[in-house]
Amino acid sequence: MSGKRIVVAMSGGVDSSVVAALAARTGAETIGITLQLYDHGEAVGRVGSCCAGQDIRDARAVADKLGIAHYVFDHASRFQESVMDVFADEYMAGRTPIPCVECNMGVKFTDLLNLSRELGADCLATGHYVQRVMGADGAELHRALDPARDQSYFLFATTQEQLEYLRFPLGNMPKPQVREIAEEMGLAVAFKPDSQDICFVPDGDYAKVVRKLRPEADDDGEIIHIDGTVMGRHKGLIHYTVGQRKGLDIGGQAEPLYVIRLNAETKQVFVGPKQALAVASATLRDINWIGGDFEGPLQVKVRSMAKPTHARLEGDTLHFHNPEFGVSPGQAAVFYNKDRVLGGGWIEETGAVAQQWLAGAEV
Incomplete structure (x- = not known):
């Protein structure tokens, strides 16, 4: 060198x-x-x-x-x-x-x-804990050797041009x-603790940071069951995310309730049983592809800690082979072929699994 x-x-x-x-x-x-x-x-x-x-x-x-x-x-x-x-x-x-x-x-x-x-x-x-592997058509992005440290989910938007220049x-x-x-090598940081939080939210209180940047974030609204029943009121959409179970402050229910959907325009939080979280598809935006000529079924992660699931990509729509739970707009869907990262996109909206008992409900 x-x-x-x-x-x-x-x-x-x-x-x-x-x-x-x-x-x-x-x-x-x-x-x-x-x-x-x-x-x-x-x-x-x-x-x-x-x-x-x-x-x-x-x-x-x-x-x-x-x-x-x-x-x-x-x-x-x-x-x-x-x-x-x-x-x-x-x-x-x-x-x-x-x-x-x-x-x-x-x-x-x-x-x-x-x-x-x-x-x-x-x-x-x-x-970053990812691998850059030289393939027949140039640099490829692969998962890290250590699954517990792998950061490939967070690098799905890396472009091919950037990948050619980067080293990991x-x-x-x-x-x-x-x-x-x-x-x-005598480096003083050898035993420095790893950072576990988002750098600008070191205490883990996301809502506090959002309130500081957007004072109107505490606007309240209704908590509604997907069957139309008003269950109570919430203290701001920023306290909720799709798939959340704890912190709903709704007691006395026969079965656990989860956040199914958030409506920012009406400031409503929709809740329901776990089955209502099942989605069959997801519409993506800003898809980045670094998979070369790869064609065929994909393995997809819809959350950083989620296990890969099988899906196929048609245009900007991702179709899951099996119902997927807790898919939240704003998160990323990252595509894999075994250990290779093929790209990914931002989840814009989801398509619910058709279920008899959900007929007519807007989920």
């Missing part, structure tokens, strides 16, 4: 720090870049938020230890517009957003990639091995 230049996206965590160390070890000129996106972690005194001030200091300390250049770029306004505002608006529209995908699509794999090219780098390396050195490693490398 002598004569080559590698830019590494450094968040201040152990994963990206090890990527920087591995890049420097190759003999290539290595440059670390950290994007300052949102400093809420520092404001609440919590370590572990990837955009917090402490993490920037950790990234700089690792770069100093490795003897590589390190730059911090302020992209807070861009992050606010392309990630946080979208997050709030999606909740206000009755959908369940995935801000990490929006961040990868924009700030990380667009802005950071452009910065890397401007610096004359031969590639951009990140600490950790995709074939289990996390303990990554920490061992960090410890061997």
Whole structure:
């Protein structure tokens, strides 16, 4: 790698720090870049938020230890517009957003990639747990070797052009091995805890963040059973998502009730039995395809933690082979062929499974 230049996206965590160390070890000129996106972690005194001030200091300390250049770029306004505002608006529209995908699509794999090219780098390396495999027609995106760490669901919107330029050195490693490398190289972040939350929601209170961005988020409305019975009132759509069971504050029912649908226009939350969550299809928008010439039935994940299910894609409509439960507008449907990521799209709406007892009900 002598004569080559590698830019590494450094968040201040152990994963990206090890990527920087591995890049420097190759003999290539290595440059670390950290994007300052949102400093809420520092404001609440919590370590572990990837955009917090402490993490920037950790990234700089690792770069100093490795003897590589390190730059911090302020992209807070861009992050606010392309990630946080979208997050709030999606909740206000009755959908369940995935801000990490929006961040990868924009700030990380667009802005950071452009910065890397401007610096004359031969590639951009990140600490994501996915594998980049060279196939007959170019680079392919595959699941990580360690299923527990796999992040491929969140990278479905990666384009073929971006994939050719990106590198994911950790995709074939289990996390303990990554920490061992960090410890061997004397990196202070070797045992730093993983960030478990969305970076700008470090305490897990999504509703609080949405209320701050959109004060009208607390508008109340009716909770309605899908049979038309008004069950009570809610304190804002932002507290609910499709498939939710807890927190409905509806007692005395013969069977558990789940959130079936949200209507942002009328501010109504529709609830019903678990069977009513079953959907036969999903209409997608903004489909990204990186599967080359692949044709045939797909394996699809409709939530990051869901097991893959079989489906076929016809135009922008995904047809499930078996009823799928808890499919929420705003989430992503990600396509796979075994371990290879073929692409994915955003779930716009769902088609309910026809059931005798649901005849006439608007679900």
